[in-house]
Amino acid sequence: MIQTVQGTEPGLTRNRAVSDAVQSAPIAPVARGKSIRNQVVQQITELIVSGALPAGTRLTEVGMAKRLGVSRVPVREAFLILQGDQWVDIQEAHGTKVHVPQPGEVNDIFEVRVSMESLAASLAAQHCTVEDAQDLKSLANEGRERHRLGDVAGTSRINALFHGRIVKISGNVILDRMLAQLELKTRMYFTARITRPRGVGAWDEHIAIAEAIASRDAAEAATLMRRHVLASWAEYRKLAGDGEEKDPAGLDTNEAKETA
Numbered sequence: 252m253i254q255t256v257q258g259t260e261p262g263l264t265r266n267r268a269v270s271d272a273v274q275s276a277p278i279a280p281v282a283r284g285k286s287i288r289n290q291v292v293q294q295i296t297e298l299i300v301s302g303a304l305p306a307g308t309r310l311t312e313v314g315m316a317k318r319l320g321v322s323r324v325p326v327r328e329a330f331l332i333l334q335g336d337q338w339v340d341i342q343e344a345h346g347t348k349v350h351v352p353q354p355g356e357v358n359d360i361f362e363v364r365v366s367m368e369s370l371a372a373s374l375a376a377q378h379c380t381v382e383d384a385q386d387l388k389s390l391a392n393e394g395r396e397r398h399r400l401g402d403v404a405g406t407s408r409i410n411a412l413f414h415g416r417i418v419k420i421s422g423n424v425i426l427d428r429m430l431a432q433l434e435l436k437t438r439m440y441f442t443a444r445i446t447r448p449r450g451v452g453a454w455d456e457h458i459a460i461a462e463a464i465a466s467r468d469a470a471e472a473a474t475l476m477r478r479h480v481l482a483s484w485a486e487y488r489k490l491a492g493d494g495e496e497k498d499p500a501g502l503d504t505n506e507a508k509e510t511a
Contacts, residue, residue: 287321291329294319299338299349300438306351310339336432352440360436361484365477367430368414372460372476374421376469383420384465390416391461395454411438413457417464417476440487449486456482 295315298304310330312323319326330347333339337356341347375383394409411434418427456479463472 288325288328288332291315291319291321291325292332295329295333296336296338296435300435304349306349306439308349309345310347310349352436356436357440357487358484360433360440361480361487364430364433364437365480365484367426367433368417368480369473369477371418371421371423371426371430372464373469373473374423374426375417376464376467376472378422379420379464379467383416384461386416387413387420387461387464388458391454391457394457395451398451398454407438410453410457413461417460420464449483453479453483 295304295310299306304310312326312330316323316326330339330341334341334347337350339347340350379387390409390413394406394413397405397409414434415431418430421427456475460472460475460479463475
């Protein structure tokens with residue numbers, strides 16, 4: 252069992268009360284017949300990504316086991332896997348807590364996304380069918396409308412679907428697998444308010460990307476996607492106070508935002 256200790260720092264009692272309440276919130280129980288440990292990993296990951304388990308939340312084996320309707324053993328195993336993927340931090344003196352992302356991690360994610368998502372867009376343009384093009388345009392327009400209506404949860408979901416659909420269309424299984432993990436991390440950063448949604452401009456960019464892919468213009472699709480990801484990165488860097496710095500590819504992030 253992962254041991255925790257009682258602390259005396261100010262606010263600890265209140266934080267633990269909030270943590271207990273978060274862990275006790277209703278959730279669909281883990282289904283039988285599949286790897287229970289893997290299901291627990293998936294469920295906890297989604298709770299973290301969605302913000303249901305905010306960064307810094309203290310987790311216990313007992314609390315999560317009760318919430319998920321499983322024994323403590325798969326929860327203990329899941330915590331170790333989640334620690335390896337930086338979803339939780341396990342410290343002997345403080346127990347298990349939801350990982351608090353650091354600024355450097357966000358930069359690392361965006362550095363990789365710039366290259367990988369540009370490649371995905373380029374490949375998608377080369378493999379796009381008429382139905383694929385219709386799906387992308389539909390998602391982009393729906394996302395823009397949901398943003399206009401103030402549907403934050405719906406906007407986030409459509410955003411994930413849009414980017415995920417592009418990778419699927421690319422036909423590259425490895426790229427799909429790697430970007431799926433990056434997408435989850437990015438969603439967590441936005442939920443944790445380390446970065447913030449960029450507004451309607453991002454959806455105009457989505458529409459332009461969809462049109463480039465539909466036109467089978469691989470170079471244009473890659474360029475637009477690169478600018479799109481850089482613009483999101485620029486928003487984070489502005490919040491972090493270093494908006495004038497250049498990204499690793501040598502393009503000023505403010506320039507990326509202006510040309511997106």
